[in-house]
Amino acid sequence: MENLLNIKNGVKCKIIKIDVENIAVKTQLKNLMIEEGEVIIVKGFNYGKQSRMIEISKTNFAIDSSIAKQIQVEVLKK
């Protein structure tokens, strides 16, 4: 299990645990279907590595790196 920030681009993984404590953030992630059990593809970083882009159900999302590092994933396919 690794945090999402450490995963290389193009890697397919499964969300195992989301450690976010802020309820508003947790709800927002849930609404966007970024939740435990979902399969994601890691896409890339922006300038300054402040946000990470991931793909879930064929939709791309940009996530703050402070949240990304609280998402634990399991690598499925490199």
Place this chain on the structure above:
Amino acid sequence: MNNIILIGNPNTGKTTLFNTMTRSNEKTSNWHGVTVAEKSKKFKFQNREYLLTDLPGLYSVEGYSNEEKIASKYLKQHKDDLVINICDANNLKRNLRLTLELMKMGLKIVLAINMASEVNYINYKKLGEVLNVPVIEIDARKTKSVNSLKELVSELVCEKPQKIAKLDKIQIQNIKNDEIFDKIKVDEENNCVYTNKIDKILLNKYVFLPVFLVVTFLVFYLTFGPVGIAILNVFNMFFEKIFKILRNLIFCINTSIVVKQFLNDAVLNTFQTVIGFIPQIVLLLFFVNLLESIGFMSRVAFMLDGLLKKIGLTGKSVFSLMMGFGCTTSAVMVTRNLENNNLRKRTALLLPFMSCTAKLPIFLVISSLFFDKYKYLFVFGLYLFSILIAIVVSLIYKKLLKPADDIFILEMPKYRLPNLKKIFSDSFIVIKDFLIKVGSTILLFSIIVWVLQNFSIRFEFLNGESFTDSILYFISSNFSFVFKFIGLENAGIVSAIFLGIIAKEMIVVGLSMVNGVSGSMQVLSASLVSADSVCSFSPISSIVFLCFILLYSPCLSAIAMIKNEFGRKTAIYVFVVQFILAFVVSWLVYKVLTYPAFLYILLFFIILDILISFVLKFRRNDKPCEGDCGACRKISS
């Protein structure tokens, strides 16, 4: 009247559907959170009247953002109304989550699947059967497609309300959107190929920034360069002929010279001056709307998020800041899509630095005086300069204000081909607002200015002969001592600056009225460099004047909106701080331009300041810590 509510996830096409159903022109875009408040409009179908309400996009009825709270509150207050739940076929799985929540609330819903033709792996008929709600495939942009939705709504509301059969609560509790999606999916989805391919190239860190800068430069080049000028000339030639006929008509009327002068100077000249800028405003808006509609702006927000965080903002602020280049007033309202109040306020405080389209006419006139050949470069430079000042101010706010710890989670929309009809209609809305403003506020103040300019303090008609005897000159000259410090002591320029506080379009109108000229931009420009004119510019005063206009207080409507959103104190703060800042920056520019040695003194103090802060930082780091820093903990362990 039958009430209908339009609801759905952000960026699913609610406002596009609202516009098509009610034949409105509300602002739409290919990013989330464009609609920040509910709006209603009546429409007639088959001799029946309906009231359609468009709510801000929401992911959940228990959402935390301001727009979600507005939408959720409205839904709870109008439980008996028919709800059109619009879903984006490309994101149906996620959209269905809200659908289930609406069903749990016991609302009467119709499911409208937008852009259904783009997705061929879903069985929409089966979706209706599983959920037991009417489902219709639509394309929100097309009238024919929307008419079939209207027919269904009319049928459900008036003829067969029993058709809106609801599942019982236990049935709804047992449904999960994943399961529904698995049931209705008939094939593997494969609809993001192009978006992924483009993103792979564009979002590379070595590619994006150069592309962004080139695109921005191209927009300015096409708007203010040869293409823009050619369109402007054709447009002005046409309108000059029309205004010539109107002017002849006025002077044929058998009435007093005061009325004739009034109609010619205050009404016709105002309209002709302002209308002359429409082509370039349309071009600029066209390109900005084009970039929005293809999905480029969300990528800008994502890529610049890291850089914006360094100055205390987030990527989401990009939407409001970009809107600021159109109109500060509406951009202040768009800050509602930011959840964190500190971030909202901080973004709003920076909006006056984003030059709105109303400032464009004065930029064009003044830049054509001395920098005509490189006008587009000059205007581009002005925009860059205001952004640079905004960055400096934002860094100061970052140090002084509370941190704006807003989280950045953003859905990247698919790239879409631009819808030219929509882009033109969006540009048309702005031009319509612009003309309404010219016909109301600007015309009213033009009349006031005309009276102040053509009558003496004893209220004698001056017949445009002696501006120095006018009330306007008397007022402006009393304030001109303040502007003497920045080399703008001319009473005509001072009156134009004051008029700009009412509306930025008034600056050009004011200058042309003071100089007593009418006609195209070239005529006004010629009068502003003529030594015989009441109000004339030198190269230095023109640059200082533009610096001042670029940075000083936003117009009254923007101030009123800031008061509405953030309170009176913030509104007064923005007004005063922008004025002082504009004055200070203009003074520095004036000093540098008049005494080049001043630049060296200025640079000396800046370097000295950097050195002092570096030494202080170094000394702070040199002090021993209390034993709670990371290094000490490592040693002790």
